[in-house]
Amino acid sequence: MxxxxxxxxxxxxxxxxxxxxxxxxxxxxxxxxxxxxxxxxxxxxxxxxxxxxxxxxxxxxxxxxxxxxxxxxxxxxxxxxxxxxxxxxxxxxxxxxxxxxxxxxxxxxxxxxxxxxxxxxxxxxxxxxxxxxxxxxxxxxxxxxxxxxxxxxxxxxxxxLPKKQDCPCTEEEMNFIQSLEFYKDPAIIAINKPPGMAVQGGIGIKRSLDELAAACLTYDYLESPRLVHRLDRDSSGILVMGRTQLSATVLHSIFRVKTFGASKDGLDNEKRILQRRYWALVIGSPRRPNGLISAPLGKVVVDNGKSDRITIVDNAQNMLSQHAITEYRVIGSSSHGYTWLELSPLTGRKHQLRVHCAEVLGTPIVGDYKYGWQAHKRWKELHSSDLGKSSNEKLFKEKSIPFGLDLENGSISEKQPRLHLHCKEMVLPDVSQALQNVQLSSDCDLSKLESLKLVAPLPLHMQRSWDILNS
Incomplete structure (x- = not known):
């Protein structure tokens, strides 16, 4: 009123x-x-x-x-x-x-x-x-x-004009969100998203990273950070946000153009300006140590309309806009039947990496019960009694984690492991420098612009699984 x-x-x-x-x-x-x-x-x-x-x-x-x-x-x-x-x-x-x-x-x-x-x-x-x-x-x-x-x-x-409201976060929650940040410049903020936290709000989601970033990562800016891409709730890793409307628009365009270009023209030999590398632990091993997956994705409704899932589409001609391309290579394998993969999505489709691993390679990601439920029916946890707790685990045990997150458990040593999918590395243009150069001269040469390389460490449950398989 x-x-x-x-x-x-x-x-x-x-x-x-x-x-x-x-x-x-x-x-x-x-x-x-x-x-x-x-x-x-x-x-x-x-x-x-x-x-x-x-x-x-x-x-x-x-x-x-x-x-x-x-x-x-x-x-x-x-x-x-x-x-x-x-x-x-x-x-x-x-x-x-x-x-x-x-x-x-x-x-x-x-x-x-x-x-x-x-x-x-x-x-x-x-x-x-x-x-x-x-x-x-x-x-x-x-x-x-x-x-x-x-x-x-x-x-x-x-x-x-909206009245200035008090921050909806407690001091403990604000410190936790700010601790996730590992890179910041005038144009972007990059955080290492923890598993289990939703990026965007929705049905059943009380707190999301876009809302929390607006409350905790605005700093001295009058604009709030804006999302430019997504990560699944259960995955972890690099999440980049634009600090202003202008920088967010630039990043949106970069992500959109590279996705469309890969879908339309396929893989070329030129260096890609946007590169994303995920680490995943999968059940089984691909037939080849490296390769390129090019398979269109589509959504199907299951459970009498109660839910949906993404799957490989047979008739690609009718699903050109959903074409999905992923590069992969084997990082290492173990005698226990698991393989570490590096996945590089050239497109950005929903659940692309999870579906490509499960349905194309035949190696579902550990902890992916949506697309690898059959493999997990035979799951047997690995126990390693001689493996000591890491210092990170001790730190998390001493401190309670806000937002009800459980960042300690979920390795392959447990009955129900968490999703082992992590955006570990991202290379993208230095948007801040580009904006400054264009501001000084609209005819500036951006071909020599240096790139940013962002690297996020593995979450605790994946690091523990790595230690177990390499012990």
Whole structure:
């Protein structure tokens, strides 16, 4: 009810005059010539006595400067020819500067012609000379902006800003989430996701990493980290998030282009700009020590519609958009019938690695009861009484783990092992450096841009299984 009333006032009332001391506190992320793309600015209400008296009714956005298209830059980094700059419309600039305002509100403000742009016009002075004068004129959502243009919004939009809320996490929970972070720069944050924690919220999920990252990993930024890819709940390893809307858009484009390119063109000999390497412990051993899996995936409904699963699709022609490609190589094998594999997905399909291991290689991943339930029916745990507890295990035993996570158990020495699938290494473009280079010069050469190599250690249950099989 409160939101509805405020929305009605914004859309229907004439904007109120500026009241001293009631400055707008809208957070924005804009690029300035002398600053990085990740600096923060504050919108202010205009109340200049030398300007038109109506200026006091408006909230002023920062002047428009040449901006970067995150999607175009991502394609360029992924090897697809595309300009890094893009035309900026009025609505895009408002959305960029005001991420906390509802998109629906911004669109309605344009439809009701309540958004203004400062334009320069020629007027006659008292002595008859022609001088430039700044006037506020209505601007349409799709009107293009020129460098230096300023946009004005009704002053009443301040009332729709969300109030700052207390962090929903305890100090212990915040320290735990921050301890997962192992890399951070102005553009991205990388964490080593623990097994058992969902990346995104959904039915039956009370706490997810995207929500927790917004509460614990924002630091001095006014924008919250954004997801750019996914990991299964029971898997672990590298999870990369964009720290700003712009960097997240660049990363989204990189992941999307590489997935589409691999699906459409297959494997080429050129160095891939995005590389992901998973470690998995599987039951059995592949026929060949290394190879390339190219098999389309599709979703089927089971249990009378109660659940679904991913499987290999026979008619690939009808499932081109779900084509999935995985490289694999054997890292090591044991006399107990297990094999360590390194898996490199060229595409990013749901449950791709799990299905390719189980249905193509015939070696389901340890702890994957969804796709390897038959192999686990004959499961016999391995016991190693002479293997001492690791220092990491002792540390976890001394400290309780927040969010009800069990990070100590789940190795192959137990009756029900956890999923042994871990994103161990990721190589991707240095997005932060790319954004800085493009900001300095739109014609900069990104072909020599260095890559980031992220490496995340194995989770405790997989490290213990490694120690058991190598003891």
């Amino acid at each position: 409160v939101y509805t009333e405020l929305l009605r006032r914004v859309l229907l009332q004439v904007p109120r005059k500026f009241v001293p001391g009631r400055a707008a506190r809208l957070a924005v992320s804009v690029s300035q010539p002398h600053q990085s793309h990740y600096s923060t600015k504050t919108l202010t209400s205009t109340n200049d006595n030398n300007d038109n008296s109506k200026r006091g009714k408006w909230v002023t956005l920062p002047p428009f400067t040449t901006t970067i298209s995150g999607a175009a830059l991502g394609k360029q980094l992924a090897g697809v020819s595309s300009g890094a700059t893009a035309e900026m419309t009025a609505v895009k600039w408002v959305l960029r500067c005001c991420p906390e305002l509802p998109r629906s509100l911004i669109q309605k403000l344009f439809r009701l012609r309540q958004v203004r742009r400062e334009s320069s016009v020629m007027e006659s002075s008292d002595n008859g000379d022609q001088v430039h004068a700044a006037k506020l004129k209505r601007v349409a959502a799709k009107d293009s902006l020129n460098s230096g243009d300023r946009i004005f919004l009704p002053n009443t939009v301040q009332e729709l």
